[in-house]
Amino acid sequence: MDRTGARPPEALLEAAAPARGAAVAAPAASAVRIDSLGAWYGARKAIEGISLAIAPRTVTAVIGPSGCGKSTLIRCVDRLHEVTPGARVEGRVHVGDVDIYAPGTDPVAVRSMVGMVFQKPNPFPTMSVYENVAAGPRLRGSRIPRGALDDLVERNLRRAALWDEVKDKLGRPGADLSGGQQQRLCIARALATDPAVLLMDEPCSALDPISTYRIEELMRELAGDVTIVIVTHNMQQASRVSEWTAFVLAGDDGIGRLVEFDATEQLFTKPADPRTEAYITGRFG
Amino acid sequence: MASPALAVRPALALGRRRVVDRAMSVLFVAATVAAVTPLLLVVGYIAVQGAHGLSIALVTQLPAPVGEPGGGMGNAFVGSAILIAVASAIALPVGILSGVYLSEFGGGRFGDVLRFFTDVLTGVPSIVVGIVAYTILVVPLRSFSALSGGFALSIIMIPTVARTTEEALKRVPLTIREASLALGVHEWTTILRVVIPTGLAGIVTGAMLGIARISGETAPLLFTAFGSAFWQQGLLKPIAAVPLQIFQYAISPYTDWHEQAWAAALILMLLVLGLNVAIRAVTRTGFRTVR
Amino acid sequence: MATTAPESRPRRPPTRGLLGGASVPDAAFRAVALAFGALVLALIAAMVAVMVQGSVHAIQRFGLGFLSGTLWSPNDRIFGALPFIYGTVVSSLLALLIATPIGLGVAIFLVEMAPHHVSNAISVLVELLAAIPSVLLGLWGIFVMVPFLQRTVEPALQAVFPGVPLFEGAPYGVGLLAAGLILAIMIVPTIVAISRDVMATVPVAQREAMLALGATPWETTRRAVLPYATSGILGAVVLGLGRALGETMAVTMVIGNRPVISPSLLEPSYTMASVLANEFTDATYDLYVSALIEIGLVLFGITILMNVAARLLVRRTARVSGRGER
Numbered sequence: 001m002d003r004t005g006a007r008p009p010e011a012l013l014e015a016a017a018p019a020r021g022a023a024v025a026a027p028a029a030s031a032v033r034i035d036s037l038g039a040w041y042g043a044r045k046a047i048e049g050i051s052l053a054i055a056p057r058t059v060t061a062v063i064g065p066s067g068c069g070k071s072t073l074i075r076c077v078d079r080l081h082e083v084t085p086g087a088r089v090e091g092r093v094h095v096g097d098v099d100i101y102a103p104g105t106d107p108v109a110v111r112s113m114v115g116m117v118f119q120k121p122n123p124f125p126t127m128s129v130y131e132n133v134a135a136g137p138r139l140r141g142s143r144i145p146r147g148a149l150d151d152l153v154e155r156n157l158r159r160a161a162l163w164d165e166v167k168d169k170l171g172r173p174g175a176d177l178s179g180g181q182q183q184r185l186c187i188a189r190a191l192a193t194d195p196a197v198l199l200m201d202e203p204c205s206a207l208d209p210i211s212t213y214r215i216e217e218l219m220r221e222l223a224g225d226v227t228i229v230i231v232t233h234n235m236q237q238a239s240r241v242s243e244w245t246a247f248v249l250a251g252d253d254g255i256g257r258l259v260e261f262d263a264t265e266q267l268f269t270k271p272a273d274p275r276t277e278a279y280i281t282g283r284f285g
Numbered sequence: 286m287a288s289p290a291l292a293v294r295p296a297l298a299l300g301r302r303r304v305v306d307r308a309m310s311v312l313f314v315a316a317t318v319a320a321v322t323p324l325l326l327v328v329g330y331i332a333v334q335g336a337h338g339l340s341i342a343l344v345t346q347l348p349a350p351v352g353e354p355g356g357g358m359g360n361a362f363v364g365s366a367i368l369i370a371v372a373s374a375i376a377l378p379v380g381i382l383s384g385v386y387l388s389e390f391g392g393g394r395f396g397d398v399l400r401f402f403t404d405v406l407t408g409v410p411s412i413v414v415g416i417v418a419y420t421i422l423v424v425p426l427r428s429f430s431a432l433s434g435g436f437a438l439s440i441i442m443i444p445t446v447a448r449t450t451e452e453a454l455k456r457v458p459l460t461i462r463e464a465s466l467a468l469g470v471h472e473w474t475t476i477l478r479v480v481i482p483t484g485l486a487g488i489v490t491g492a493m494l495g496i497a498r499i500s501g502e503t504a505p506l507l508f509t510a511f512g513s514a515f516w517q518q519g520l521l522k523p524i525a526a527v528p529l530q531i532f533q534y535a536i537s538p539y540t541d542w543h544e545q546a547w548a549a550a551l552i553l554m555l556l557v558l559g560l561n562v563a564i565r566a567v568t569r570t571g572f573r574t575v576r
Numbered sequence: 577m578a579t580t581a582p583e584s585r586p587r588r589p590p591t592r593g594l595l596g597g598a599s600v601p602d603a604a605f606r607a608v609a610l611a612f613g614a615l616v617l618a619l620i621a622a623m624v625a626v627m628v629q630g631s632v633h634a635i636q637r638f639g640l641g642f643l644s645g646t647l648w649s650p651n652d653r654i655f656g657a658l659p660f661i662y663g664t665v666v667s668s669l670l671a672l673l674i675a676t677p678i679g680l681g682v683a684i685f686l687v688e689m690a691p692h693h694v695s696n697a698i699s700v701l702v703e704l705l706a707a708i709p710s711v712l713l714g715l716w717g718i719f720v721m722v723p724f725l726q727r728t729v730e731p732a733l734q735a736v737f738p739g740v741p742l743f744e745g746a747p748y749g750v751g752l753l754a755a756g757l758i759l760a761i762m763i764v765p766t767i768v769a770i771s772r773d774v775m776a777t778v779p780v781a782q783r784e785a786m787l788a789l790g791a792t793p794w795e796t797t798r799r800a801v802l803p804y805a806t807s808g809i810l811g812a813v814v815l816g817l818g819r820a821l822g823e824t825m826a827v828t829m830v831i832g833n834r835p836v837i838s839p840s841l842l843e844p845s846y847t848m849a850s851v852l853a854n855e856f857t858d859a860t861y862d863l864y865v866s867a868l869i870e871i872g873l874v875l876f877g878i879t880i881l882m883n884v885a886a887r888l889l890v891r892r893t894a895r896v897s898g899r900g901e902r
Contacts, residue, residue, distance in 0.1 A: 078467055080463060080466060080467055083462075083463065083466060085392050106599055108466075108469055108470070108471050108472075108599060109469065110469075111466060111467055111468065111469040111470075112468065112469025113469070114467075115467070115468075116463075116464075116467035118460055118463065118464065118467075120460060122458070122460040122461055122463075122464045123464075124461060124464065124465070124479055124483070125461070125483055126479075126482040126483050126485075135465070135468060135470075135479075136468035136469065136470065139465065139468065139470040139474050139475070139478050139479070140468070140469055140470055140471075140474070141474070186464070189464075189468065190467070190468070193468055193469060302792050302795065303792065305792070305794060306792035306793060306794040306795070309794040309797075310689060310793075310794070312681060313681045313682070313684050313685040313689060314685060314689075315681070316677065316678045316679075316680075316681025316682050316685065317681065317682045317685045317686075317698060319678050320678050320679070320682045320702060320705075320764045320765075320768065321698065321701050321702065321705075323705070323761045324701060324702075324704065324705040324708070326716070326720070327708060327712065327713060327716045327761075328708075330716055330719075330720055331712060331715070331716065334719075378612070379612055379615055379616065382608065382609050382612035382613075383609075383612045383613045383615070383616050385609050386609035386610055386612060386613040387613065389609065390606055390609060390610070391613075395610075395613070396613075398617070399613045399614075399616060399617060401887065402616070402617055402620050403616055404883070404887055405620070405880060405883045405884060405887070406616070406619075406620060407883075408815070408818050408819070408822070408879055408880070408882070408883035408886075409623070409822070409876065409879060409880070410821070410822025410823070410824065410849055410875055410876070410879055411822070411824060412822070412824040412849045412852045412853060412872070412875075413623070413627065413822070413872050413875060413876045413879075414623075415852075415856075416626070416627065416630070416852065416856070416868075416869055416872045417622070417623045417626045417627065419856075420626045420629075420630055420869075421622070421626060440619065440623075443616060443619075444616075447616065471599065471601055471602055472602040472605070473601050473602050473604070473605030473606075476605070477605075497707060498707075500709075501708070501709020501710070501711060501712065502709070503709070503710070503711040503824075503825045504710075504824035504825055504849070504853060507853055507856065507857065508856050508857050511857070528709060528711045528825075531711050531712070531715060532711050532714070532825060532829070535711075535714065535715045535718055535719075535829065536718070536829065543719070546715060547715070550711075550712050550715050553709060553712065554708065554709075554712055557707055557708065557709060558704055558707065558708070561703070561704055561707045562704075565700060
């Protein structure tokens with residue numbers, strides 16, 4: 001049996017911490033700090049020179065036309081970008097005070113402290129509702145007593161506002177739920193690993209308006225204890241749920257760059273950059 | 286003068302083209318009938334002829350000495366089961382893990398090479414596989430054996446299992462893997478506990494296809510398992526097998542044995558076709574069984 | 577909070593792909609999977625080594641004359657493989673001659689003509705035919721097909737083509753014709769399955785463009801589908817040929833097993849695979865065994881070549897029609 005998998009991620013992160021050096025210590029004020037981030041797919045550069053600092057316990061929206069690299073951007077924060085063959089990353093990303101691309105940092109440890117919700121609901125098809133929520137701790141090899149695991153599952157299903165709907169069918173396959181319920185199950189699954197940051201990649205794009213509304217409501221509730229970054233192509237959604245908004249746009253070279261990052265209200269009412277204004281008023285994209 | 290001719294010619298031309306089209310259609314239907322007829326003839330004959338000789342003794346008793354009525358080939362059925370078990374014990378781990386490699390890490394040059402040669406392995410004549418197993422196991426162990434027979438069959442089974450496993454795992458959506466990785470689950474745990482369970486039906490299909498493929502194989506057993514008139518005596522001794530027994534009985538001059546060959550053929554055919562039909566029922570998507 | 581630009585201290589970007597970044601257990605798992613993959617390649621290498629090693633004795637003794645020698649007489653220690661090569665090639669080509677038009681016809685019927693459910697049903701039937709063990713086809717061949725050939729087909733052929741060398745001799749039933757027919761039955765499914773898949777990759781837009789020009793369905797197939805699928809269909813045929821060359825049991829049961837070279841399809845013959853099946857366990861001295869293994873090596877080499885060629889051809893079609901093999 002593998003022991004490393006059972007090691008709490010904090011231990012790995014602490015081990016990695018000295019490597020970063022005191023001189024570059026990230027200010028604890030930001031939950032996520034991105035410095036000059038660039039990402040490639042093979043020879044093609046998708047994003048370039050993106051720098052952002054995201055405040056803890058806020059909702060930040062990343063908006064921009066499709067293909068501008070906004071999904072790539074948040075996948076870099078979870079070290080998921082590199083899973084694609086040929087993909088690579090430059091620059092630095094701090095989550096809390098951990099430099100997640102430091103040479104000694106284990107991507108697996110990074111992923112356990114950053115949660116991710118994907119565009120299409122993707123519950124594990126072979127697992128029940130219960131097992132889906134418990135999947136993170138279980139597959140990482142944590143030995144949690146049954147009672148504590150029951151509590152963990154219930155707590156996170158409640159946080160995802162799903163408990164009342166599924167408490168009688170915890171043993172049913174996760175795939176049996178409706179689309180909106182599946183997405184909330186995926187949120188519960190991500191929350192169950194107790195992430196400091198929750199990344200959401202267009203989480204409502206495959207859902208009906210009512211399910212979308214419930215997830216937006218949920219995001220506002222969760223923002224009390226989790227930092228949320230949501231990628232969306234829907235500007236109304238961005239303005240409804242977020243306090244901060246980043247606008248990413250691909251130039252003529254096809255490479256996405258950060259155009260503007262500001263408080264949501266400011267960005268939507270008094271954008272500083274003409275390209276932002278063009279986008280939010282619907283002149284392109 | 287010119288205008289009626291112009292009006293008529295296209296119609297005439299189309300008439301001839303229609304006839305050609307019809308004729309070709311008839312030919313294609315005829316080809317289909319010609320391809321399916323032998324199947325029905327073979328299956329029909331084996332069913333009718335085999336039904337005569339079916340008896341409990343066939344699957345429970347040892348062969349009777351020549352000239353004596355009765356007897357069976359129970360030892361061959363037990364032998365085939367043992368050979369299939371030995372082959373599976375070798376081919377399933379090797380085939381499934383190579384399939385995992387091909388699906389999960391096989392994107393590079395080595396993966397291409399492995400995929401290509403795995404496919405080529407399916408085309409190696411089974412009689413050649415028999416010679417290889419003879420040289421590698423029978424010669425050093427100084428005896429025909431169940432072990433060498435099972436080894437020969439495993440060589441035939443491995444590519445089927447490997448490629449179906451690969452296909453099954455490749456059908457597991459990327460988002461499922463990413464969901465697991467995003468939870469901070471290790472890649473190996475993701476593969477073993479999320480990807481493989483999700484693709485399990487396909488892997489089981491591969492195993493069944495492999496077993497269906499080897500259960501009728503005869504040529505590689507001729508000089509490995511060799512055949513035997515007795516119950517099995519361990520993995521290092523010669524062992525009987527149903528297809529071998531069918532072959533030996535079919536080319537013998539005794540009508541008793543012919544009848545037993547037909548009956549055993551019926552059982553073997555039901556097993557092989559049954560497995561194939563079961564596979565199709567399980568995977569409604571229609572699996573490629575012919576490579 | 578403004579972000580600090582890190583340009584002042586350039587450093588190697590942490591560009592680890594999955595492999596570079598893999599932790600110890602992940603790397604170990606990869607290594608295990610890789611080892612099993614390598615095992616398959618090692619197995620193939622071992623097969624080649626075993627066959628070459630086993631043939632050395634006969635190769636040194638007979639050289640190339642082994643392949644052209646027409647006499648096979650183990651009692652006199654004379655080993656010429658030509659009768660087996662001849663029997664193998666002729667029976668396989670005969671099978672190809674019968675199976676190619678039929679297999680192609682079925683594939684066109686399945687892809688271009690038949691309604692979906694009919695096409696599915698027949699595909700299943702044809703694939704089941706491929707699953708029938710060859711020893712069962714041989715059994716049927718011995719007791720049903722051979723007597724039928726002997727009593728009905730062969731006399732009829734001789735009556736229709738009197739004096740044609742192809743059909744001379746006593747009608748035994750067993751012989752090249754029987755072997756070719758049984759092989760044809762066995763390789764039709766291969767040709768059907770591969771050409772069907774290859775033809776199915778031709779884009780629908782190609783067909784529709786042709787139909788829109790007023791072409792009949794057959795013209796559409798001939799002009800828009802077959803040209804695209806040519807190399808893949810060729811691949812299917814070559815794969816079928818490879819299968820026919822290496823097929824053992826059914827052929828052994830119906831070909832008559834006599835190492836002679838005769839122009840008549842009605843005469844008994846012998847194939848490389850059949851002589852291995854019949855004589856390998858009877859080979860009483862080293863040179864005899866080595867000569868048999870050399871026959872196996874030749875067969876191995878030819879079938880591998882056929883397979884490699886076929887798969888390259890099929891892969892090329894997949895690329896041409898824009899649906900690469902992943």
